[in-house]
Structure formats: C-alpha cells, structure tokens
Amino acid sequence: xxxxxxxxxxxxxxxxxxxxxxxxxxxxxxxxxxxxxxxxxxxxxxxxxxxxxxxxxxxxxxxxxxxxxxxxxxxxxxxxxxxxxxxxxxxxxxxxxxxxxxxxxxxxxxxxxxxxxxxxxxxxxxxxxxxxxxxxxxxxxxxxxxxxxxxxxxxxxxxxxxxxxxxxxxxxxxxxxxxxxxxxxxxxxxxxxxxxxxxxxxxxxxxxxxxxxxxxxxxxxxxxxxxxxxxxxxxxxxxxxxxxxxxxxxxxxxxxxxxxxxxxxxxxxxxxxxxxxxxxxxxxxxxxxxxxxxxxxxxxxxxx
Amino acid sequence: xxxxxxxxxxxxxxxxxxxxxxxxxxxxxxxxxxxxxxxxxxxxxxxxxxxxxxxxxxxxxxxxxxxxxxxxxxxxxxxxxxxxxxxxxxxxxxxxxxxxxxxxxxx
Numbered sequence: 001x002x003x004x005x006x007x008x009x010x011x012x013x014x015x016x017x018x019x020x021x022x023x024x025x026x027x028x029x030x031x032x033x034x035x036x037x038x039x040x041x042x043x044x045x046x047x048x049x050x051x052x053x054x055x056x057x058x059x060x061x062x063x064x065x066x067x068x069x070x071x072x073x074x075x076x077x078x079x080x081x082x083x084x085x086x087x088x089x090x091x092x093x094x095x096x097x098x099x100x101x102x103x104x105x106x107x108x109x110x111x112x113x114x115x116x117x118x119x120x121x122x123x124x125x126x127x128x129x130x131x132x133x134x135x136x137x138x139x140x141x142x143x144x145x146x147x148x149x150x151x152x153x154x155x156x157x158x159x160x161x162x163x164x165x166x167x168x169x170x171x172x173x174x175x176x177x178x179x180x181x182x183x184x185x186x187x188x189x190x191x192x193x194x195x196x197x198x199x200x201x202x203x204x205x206x207x208x209x210x211x212x213x214x215x216x217x218x219x220x221x222x223x224x225x226x227x228x229x230x231x232x233x234x235x236x237x238x239x240x241x242x243x244x245x246x247x248x249x250x251x252x253x254x255x256x257x258x259x260x261x262x263x264x265x266x267x268x269x270x271x272x273x274x275x276x277x278x279x280x281x282x283x284x285x286x287x288x289x290x291x292x293x294x295x296x297x298x299x300x301x302x303x304x
Numbered sequence: 305x306x307x308x309x310x311x312x313x314x315x316x317x318x319x320x321x322x323x324x325x326x327x328x329x330x331x332x333x334x335x336x337x338x339x340x341x342x343x344x345x346x347x348x349x350x351x352x353x354x355x356x357x358x359x360x361x362x363x364x365x366x367x368x369x370x371x372x373x374x375x376x377x378x379x380x381x382x383x384x385x386x387x388x389x390x391x392x393x394x395x396x397x398x399x400x401x402x403x404x405x406x407x408x409x410x411x
Contacts, residue, residue: 059380186321226373262312
C-alpha cells in the first residue's frame, strides 16, 4: 500500500497553554493554531491510516551528549510520554485520553509555563501508543539495504512536544505509531540533501508493504529557543518554504545547507525535508501560518 | 547590526556544545532531579565526576545565562536548566528580544 498521507504540524507547547500575562490577541492566535491542528486531524482521518510514522527531533529525552545520532528509528513495542500540561486540560483541548496508574494522582510533568516537561523524571507516563514494531524492523532493514546506516533504539520515550502533536492527531491512540528521531537542533545537523534522500528511501519501503501509513512531520517553523534571538522569527524564510512546498517543489529543500536551517531558526525543517522526500514533488496544501511572538507555526498536508 | 549568524556563533557556528562538560551535567540533571540541588550543597560532586572547568561550574552556580550560552551550554539544555532553577523568563537574562520583538538588547 503506498503512503496514504503526510502532514506537517508544529509541536510548540504554547499551543496547549498560554501564560497568564499573554494578551487577548496572543490567545486568539493560539486558538487559530489549534483550529488548524484540528483541520489537519480531519485530513488524517480522511487518509484512514493504520499507522502514523512520526518524524520528530528528539529534545534530549532519548539522546544526549553521550550519543546524539542524526537519525534513529524506534523498534520497540510501546512508545510513551508525558504531556506538556495536565491531562485534563489536554483532553479538553485535543480530546486525547490517557492511561491512569493506580495510586498516581499528579500527571502534570511540570507547572504550566515552566519548560521542564521534556525532563524524563517520571516512568508512569500517561500517553501510551502501541507501535507497529514489525514495520519498524522492516523499515530498519530496508534502510540499511539502501545504504542508510540507521541507528535504532528500543527506548520509545516521547518528549512533551512529540506527545503534543500526537495528542492532536491521534487523540484516542487508535492508530499504531512508528517513531523516527532526528537531530534538528544540535549542530552539526544532518544535511538536507541526505534527509531528502532518506525520505525517498522511506517511501520506497512503504510502497512495498500492506500497512496504511501516514507520515507526520513535527516541528517548526522559525524560532531560536534558548538563544539571545528568542523572540525573533524569520517570517520571510518561513513563507518562502511554504511557497516552495505549496507549488510542488519540495525537492528544492534538498538544496538548503545546515547553516540555512540554523540561521533562519529552522533546524526542525529536517523533519519536513525527510517527509518532502517521501512525498516527492506534489503540491502541499498550507492550512495556516501563525506567527506567535517567539515562533512561526506552519500547518500543512501533502496532496498525495 | 549583528547578523543572526553572529549572534548564534557560539552555538551554530563554533558549536561549543560539542566540547563543553556543561552539557553532560545538564543532561544528567534532566534524568535526576536531585542533581541540580548539589550545585549549591555539594559543588565538589561536579568537580569529581565531570571534566568541568571552574569557569563553567561558576557560571552554573551563578545561574548566569549569558555566560552559560557563551561557554557552550546547548540552548535546549539552557532552557531546561533555567526551568529547573525556577527562571521562567530566561530570555530576558539572555537579552533576547522576547515579546518586544526587535533585536537583542545586551549581547
């Protein structure tokens, strides 16, 4: 079965909570983003996948400076993570349900607004997703056969951001998932050319199997977390990327350099470039672009 | 005016995070919430267990975000470290434009 769909959606935690001091305009912008995310969910449902391959840059939950691979594939049976705020709030906004543990009362990984939710302190994680292990292993072997020396991990810890996008797009966890981790913010980054080729190899493999797979690329767009540029957004770069994808020229992304990505605050575009490689030069439908004070949020799907 | 590449130079250009011990310490703090408390109560623990310089350790003990950025603490880990220290508006300490837009104020 060929790839049944592909979407790109932000994973910014500020889609799920707003700090008390934020303005009404900011809250309206956040709501605009949530609406776009729910519109993307309709596209996911329309594509009717049985498996979602989530391509996401790990935020130091699975990997750290002991080893930080450019790409890695999860090959375990169950992936799980904590949300970015309390599960009741997440359920209210996204409809995502969660696993309750006996004797556990507090599921909030950190007070809202304090970015500790990427910490990996708690083993009893509320968001649990069955993995398509057979297909993950098949993909691992297929990538190696095609010249991609893909690292693998049996640790399926999902950081709060990866959970967030999955909360919106697979709220009932009724679709199996596969996880491909990338390096989107720890330079040196993988080259876009290689990322695009990886996507093409992923597509070849998916075209050979019976599973109905949808690719979900998380992240983006321009933002500079943890740097003196936080609050600056390269909107011109973002819009150029969206125009390129909307006009069916995704292969142009392979011509970018890692410096192009980093200097525009777009390291996470790695996830989108892999997806563009899997989809080929077909037009994207851009549902929305929302500029928050610290990030540009792009919501789109490929018209396969 | 400085370019984005200039401002990101310690991080995206020189990639100081690749060689700074600060990142191993902060990576371990993500997995062990008691480790951060040792910064104040037992700084020798870090001298014994990590190849950290005095300058790096002092910047961490001072919660000096600008210095930590310049010394090569990876920005993601800097955010995490700031959060663990209860510094929510970390970008203000970095002189970042934040909500006001515009360019960094004091780098």
